[in-house]
Amino acid sequence: MPKFMHPLRVINKQYEADIKLMFEVVDEVIAHRKTHPLTGSRDLLSLMLEGKDFMTGRGLSDTNIRYQLLTFLAAGHETTSGLLSFALYHLLSNPQAYAALQKEVDTVLSDNPLTVDHLSKLPYTNAVLRETLRLNSPALGMVVTSFNHTELLCGEYEVRKGWPLLLDFYGLHRDPAVWGDDAESFRPERMLDDKINTLPPNSWKPFGNGARGCIGRALALQESVMMLATLFQRFEIRFDDPSYRLQLKETITTKPTGFKIHAIPRAGKKVFGAANGYMSPGVLGETLQKVGHTAPGKGAPLLVLFGTDSGTCERFAEQIASDAVIHGFNPKIGAMDSVEDVANLPRDAPVIILTSSREGQPPENAVRFVQALKEMTATTKPLQGVKYAVFGAGNHDWVRSFYRIPKLVDSRMEELGAERLIPRGEGDAGGANVYNSFDAWEKALWSAVSKDLNDAAPEAASELDIEDDLIVAVVGATRDILLRQPDLTEGKCVENRVLTASDQPVKRHIEFQLPLGMEYQTGDYLAVLPLNSPESVHRVLAHFNVLGETKIVITSRAPTTLPTNEPVSLQDLFSGYVELAQPMSQRNLDEVMRYAPVDGPERQALDKLVANPKTDVFDKHLSVLDLLEQHPSVKIPLAQFIKLLPSMRIRRYSISSSSLWKKANCTLTFSVIRGSSTAGKRDFLGVASNYLANLMPGERNLPGCPRASRKTSLMPFSSGVVHNALHSLRTECI
Numbered sequence: 001m002p003k004f005m006h007p008l009r010v011i012n013k014q015y016e017a018d019i020k021l022m023f024e025v026v027d028e029v030i031a032h033r034k035t036h037p038l039t040g041s042r043d044l045l046s047l048m049l050e051g052k053d054f055m056t057g058r059g060l061s062d063t064n065i066r067y068q069l070l071t072f073l074a075a076g077h078e079t080t081s082g083l084l085s086f087a088l089y090h091l092l093s094n095p096q097a098y099a100a101l102q103k104e105v106d107t108v109l110s111d112n113p114l115t116v117d118h119l120s121k122l123p124y125t126n127a128v129l130r131e132t133l134r135l136n137s138p139a140l141g142m143v144v145t146s147f148n149h150t151e152l153l154c155g156e157y158e159v160r161k162g163w164p165l166l167l168d169f170y171g172l173h174r175d176p177a178v179w180g181d182d183a184e185s186f187r188p189e190r191m192l193d194d195k196i197n198t199l200p201p202n203s204w205k206p207f208g209n210g211a212r213g214c215i216g217r218a219l220a221l222q223e224s225v226m227m228l229a230t231l232f233q234r235f236e237i238r239f240d241d242p243s244y245r246l247q248l249k250e251t252i253t254t255k256p257t258g259f260k261i262h263a264i265p266r267a268g269k270k271v272f273g274a275a276n277g278y279m280s281p282g283v284l285g286e287t288l289q290k291v292g293h294t295a296p297g298k299g300a301p302l303l304v305l306f307g308t309d310s311g312t313c314e315r316f317a318e319q320i321a322s323d324a325v326i327h328g329f330n331p332k333i334g335a336m337d338s339v340e341d342v343a344n345l346p347r348d349a350p351v352i353i354l355t356s357s358r359e360g361q362p363p364e365n366a367v368r369f370v371q372a373l374k375e376m377t378a379t380t381k382p383l384q385g386v387k388y389a390v391f392g393a394g395n396h397d398w399v400r401s402f403y404r405i406p407k408l409v410d411s412r413m414e415e416l417g418a419e420r421l422i423p424r425g426e427g428d429a430g431g432a433n434v435y436n437s438f439d440a441w442e443k444a445l446w447s448a449v450s451k452d453l454n455d456a457a458p459e460a461a462s463e464l465d466i467e468d469d470l471i472v473a474v475v476g477a478t479r480d481i482l483l484r485q486p487d488l489t490e491g492k493c494v495e496n497r498v499l500t501a502s503d504q505p506v507k508r509h510i511e512f513q514l515p516l517g518m519e520y521q522t523g524d525y526l527a528v529l530p531l532n533s534p535e536s537v538h539r540v541l542a543h544f545n546v547l548g549e550t551k552i553v554i555t556s557r558a559p560t561t562l563p564t565n566e567p568v569s570l571q572d573l574f575s576g577y578v579e580l581a582q583p584m585s586q587r588n589l590d591e592v593m594r595y596a597p598v599d600g601p602e603r604q605a606l607d608k609l610v611a612n613p614k615t616d617v618f619d620k621h622l623s624v625l626d627l628l629e630q631h632p633s634v635k636i637p638l639a640q641f642i643k644l645l646p647s648m649r650i651r652r653y654s655i656s657s658s659s660l661w662k663k664a665n666c667t668l669t670f671s672v673i674r675g676s677s678t679a680g681k682r683d684f685l686g687v688a689s690n691y692l693a694n695l696m697p698g699e700r701n702l703p704g705c706p707r708a709s710r711k712t713s714l715m716p717f718s719s720g721v722v723h724n725a726l727h728s729l730r731t732e733c734i
């Protein structure tokens, strides 16, 4: 062999080794099944092993079965999984198609398991798949060979006998002469049964042609319809990274690359197939579950929608929903993207929207809602009759996109015909106390909605009801802890060390082993759901003079993120569910003062503090706990205290390692926030940074689980440098 062809020998060797490996794996599967036959329902492998030709009485040989399995793997699996990935991408990018598919699935399937009878009743689902195959066929094209010397396109091209011709599906399926000016758009309607039959012959060929066309066409379409319908029946799908734009990976087939989604259990839907038959919906799922869930109160309906990345707006939404009960409303609460059809927003209930922005884009659970608002035609006033109010959280550091999404939602709703109840509220997380801004706006909101709906005379809750809307009963039952965080997955601490000298503010390096199958890209961040430090929890228990072991049962008439209706120990509650050090707001202060002594020196001290809240409370970042410790005469009941605490939120950390270093391990570099408190004599402890600082190597950090999350533009300098260095190293090696 000439020297220049030596690399081919290497490539061939690899090729042969790969084939050998595939044969070995498949043969092992066959051998295992033979010794462990399935009982009950049988799969395709069992059918091939046990089936006999009724004429000859002969079955398939093991070698034949080996090749059949490889066909399923190569021709069947790659293509169909590619089709489903493309379909999900197009559905997420086209909210109207998403909503139409959802509607069809809900109408046809409702809560029933899918059966063969349903398959013919899902025309839109079928059309979605056909339209996906038009725009992004997993097979790039096919080769045909000419039998004769001939000419094509009225003599424009000469074709000799035996010449192979590549039919390019991409060009064929986007030809404006066939598909019109919107050939590039995803529009399943054009692929409904009556439309597809009127297409010119040979204009849609994702499964190839003639006798050698795809043998698995019917199977592929059937399993894809089943998969899509089942998925939409049970899950809410959303982009991991809403700014993701389709990028293709081409091997034998083509499929999206870097495309990640979240599948969140839908409101009240069982997630069949989980180990125990039901998968806990978790924080986000639970929140979505609340849409359609009516708090068992009386009163006029009210819809509260939030768009949030790190939980601030969700917390505001919870507060509104909680207060709604007091104001005589019957609230429903959910993420903005849990609204199936934005045009059908309720006309009989005020719609309260709380949203932030992320790099000028909608937060991850408001993408489809905002997209739908953008796409609606203003001239027809499709939101006429909707009454709404918008509050936006933002940060002035994002100069160009400060409050961009709340502004957009607010103005667009008006353009589309909805009636604004009060001017948009704003809370700057980078400025003065965002919670106070929200509280002030909320006050205005209640007076506006109550006035507006006075005619409906909502039945106001009595003072007794107000006191009772969070009931705490002490019980002594089991240690069950309800931690509903499915979107986060468990990681393992591998290494945790200090980087700084003993006289310097502490910075640490921590390495995590990510859960199996989870990978990250350089520049991603990790979300950490922390636990409060034992010291902070101890402070609360000591103040209220209760044992951490004590179990309580919380029942709440308003939506809450607290664990309800089952025993939870105070230790678990204060460790994992609530923020203990959150600076208090004016509203918190007003509430605490209800329990202040009516007179005496303590009262005078408190009055002084209330008279100067900015300097004595807010600027000092005083938390409710700080204030109670400083003024023990304030006898707030435990239930009221719990009610004042915001729910525990995740913190983000930029990953400081490069994915080229290790795909399944990542590192964080973080500052441990611990310092003399501006509020008093105790040290201030940052929740997540101290939680991370105390993780031991080998420790799995449930319930504080890190997760690789979507990419942020704040790629830390270190990871960028490491990544580039490793990249150039690799390039040099190659």
Ligand SMILES: Cc1cc2nc3c(=O)[nH]c(=O)nc-3n(C[C@H](O)[C@H](O)[C@H](O)COP(=O)(O)OP(=O)(O)OC[C@H]3O[C@@H](n4cnc5c(N)ncnc54)[C@H](O)[C@@H]3O)c2cc1C
Residues within 6 Å of the ligand: 525, 581, 620, 621, 651, 652, 653, 654, 655, 668, 669, 670, 671, 672, 673, 674, 675, 676, 677, 678, 679, 684, 685, 686, 687, 688, 689, 690, 712, 714, 716
């Ligand atoms: C995209 C992104 C990437 C990030 N990457 C990193 C990273 O790589 N490394 C890193 O270290 N951090 C990073 N952060 C910050 C990180 O998420 C946390 O905010 C930080 O670790 C503090 O969290 P904590 O829970 O320890 O503090 P918290 O409990 O949330 O407390 C912080 C708050 O306490 C206040 N405070 C501070 N000191 C005192 C005091 N003495 N008295 C009273 N109040 C006080 C502060 O004003 C602040 O509001 C990142 C943040 C984002 C959004």
Ligand code: HEM
Residues within 6 Å of the ligand: 071, 072, 075, 076, 077, 079, 080, 083, 137, 138, 139, 141, 142, 143, 206, 207, 208, 209, 210, 211, 212, 213, 214, 215, 216, 217, 219, 220
């Ligand atoms: C969306 C899914 C699929 C697409 C887009 C697809 C596409 C194609 C295409 C374009 C061809 C070549 C046709 C030609 O050259 O004329 C082909 C052939 C083939 N496909 Fe598929 N396919 C899919 C699913 C499947 C499945 C599920 C199976 C089997 C389980 C399968 C098995 C085969 C086989 C065996 C051939 C070769 C047929 C022959 O040469 O006689 N395919 N497929």
Ligand SMILES: Cc1cc2nc3c(=O)[nH]c(=O)nc-3n(C[C@H](O)[C@H](O)[C@H](O)COP(=O)(O)O)c2cc1C
Residues within 6 Å of the ligand: 307, 308, 309, 310, 311, 312, 313, 314, 355, 356, 357, 358, 359, 360, 361, 363, 393, 394, 395, 396, 398, 401, 402, 403, 404, 429, 712
């Ligand atoms: C990565 C990132 C991007 C942000 N982009 C914007 C922005 O474009 N405009 C803005 O006003 N605020 C921006 N902010 C600030 C947030 O909107 C603000 O922190 C808000 O309180 C978050 O609310 P949420 O927790 O409900 O998402 C950004 C914050 C982060 C961490």
